[in-house]
Amino acid sequence: MESKGLAPVTLRFRRWAGPVGPEANFFRELFSRATGREIQIIENAAQNVDIQIESVYGEGEAPSFSSRAIRFLQSHMPNGIDFEDRRFSTNQQPTGNARFRVFFTGENERPPQGRWDAYLSFDVHSYEGRNTYLPLWWITSSDILIPTVSPYLGKSITINQMMSTRTMDFGSRPKFCAAFIGKAYPFRMQSISALSKIGKVDVFGAVARNTRQTRADEKFTISQDYKFVFAFENDYFPGYVTEKLPEAWATGAVPLYWGCDIKKSFNPKAFINAAEFPTLEDFVEYVSKVESSSQLWSEIASQPLLLQRPTMNEVVSNLSRILAPLRNGVSR
Structure with a gap:
C-alpha cells in the first residue's frame, strides 16, 4: 500500500542493454511495494535520484587515481588491502548521484564488490544480506508480479x-x-x-x-x-x-x-x-x-513446469529493509 501525501520515489535505469522496455513496469511495481510509495522514473543522468538500478552494459567507470593509490599503499602494509572499504573496489561502481544504488543483471554475471546497497541477480549467495535471488524469467516470462507478455515469445506465460x-x-x-x-x-x-x-x-x-x-x-x-x-x-x-x-x-x-x-x-x-x-x-x-x-x-x-508457486516475498522484504528510509518518507 502506497503512503499517502509523500512525494514519489525517483528511480533511474543505467547501463541497460538497450532502451528500457516492459521491464520498467516490473521494477516500478517492485520498488513501489518495497517502499510503499509511488515511483517516478527519471531519465536525466545528471539529476539526483532516490534509487538508481544499474546493469552490466555500457561503459564502466575506472577507479579514481586516489583509490588506486590507496590500494597500492595498502598492498604494501602488513594487513594488505582493506576489501571491506568498498570505495576502493576494482569492480564496476555506481555513480554518486543516487541515494540508493542497486545492481541488477539479467545475464550470468556476479554482483560486483563495491559501493552497492543491494543486488538483484541469479547468484544465490547473500553477500552480507545485500543480494536477493531474482531470475530473469520472473520478469520476462511470468505474471509473478504483474501481467507480462514475454518479449521473446510474444505471448504471456502465467x-x-x-x-x-x-x-x-x-x-x-x-x-x-x-x-x-x-x-x-x-x-x-x-x-x-x-x-x-x-x-x-x-x-x-x-x-x-x-x-x-x-x-x-x-x-x-x-x-x-x-x-x-x-x-x-x-x-x-x-x-x-x-x-x-x-x-x-x-x-x-x-x-x-x-x-x-x-x-x-x-x-x-x-x-x-x-x-x-x-x-x-x-x-x-x-x-x-x-x-x-x-x-x-x-x-x-503433459507435466506441469512448476510444482510450487514462487513468490516475490523475499525480494520485497529485503528491499524494504535496505530502503527503509524511503519507506519512512525520508527522500532527498
Missing part, C-alpha cells in the same frame, strides 16, 4: 499455466527439434551437432541468419511442428535460469535444457536436462528413446 498439467498430441508434431539461437556458444553448438545425428535440428535466429525469426510470435508458431525445443542456457552456473526453459515449455514441446536450477523451481519431469546425464552421448541417447516413444514423450510433455 504461473497458473506452468503449474497445470496438459494434454499434448505427439502425432501433430512431425518434426524433431527446433533451436532458436542468437549466440553460438561452443557447448550449445556441440550439442546441436550431436542431436543432429538422431534427427534434423532446424536452427532459427541470428546464428542461422534466418530472417523468419523477426517477430517474437514466430517462435511459438514455428514450434508447433516440433516434438522438442532446444533451450540451453548461455552458461552453466548455480541459479542461472533465464526465460529459455519456460518459453520452450510454453510452446507445448518437450524442452531440451542445460542449466543448473539450484533453487529447484522447476519440475524435473517436465523437461530433459543435459546436465543430469554423465555425458553428452548419454543425453542424446535418452532423447532418441523419448523421440521414438509417443507414450514417453507424452508423459514428459
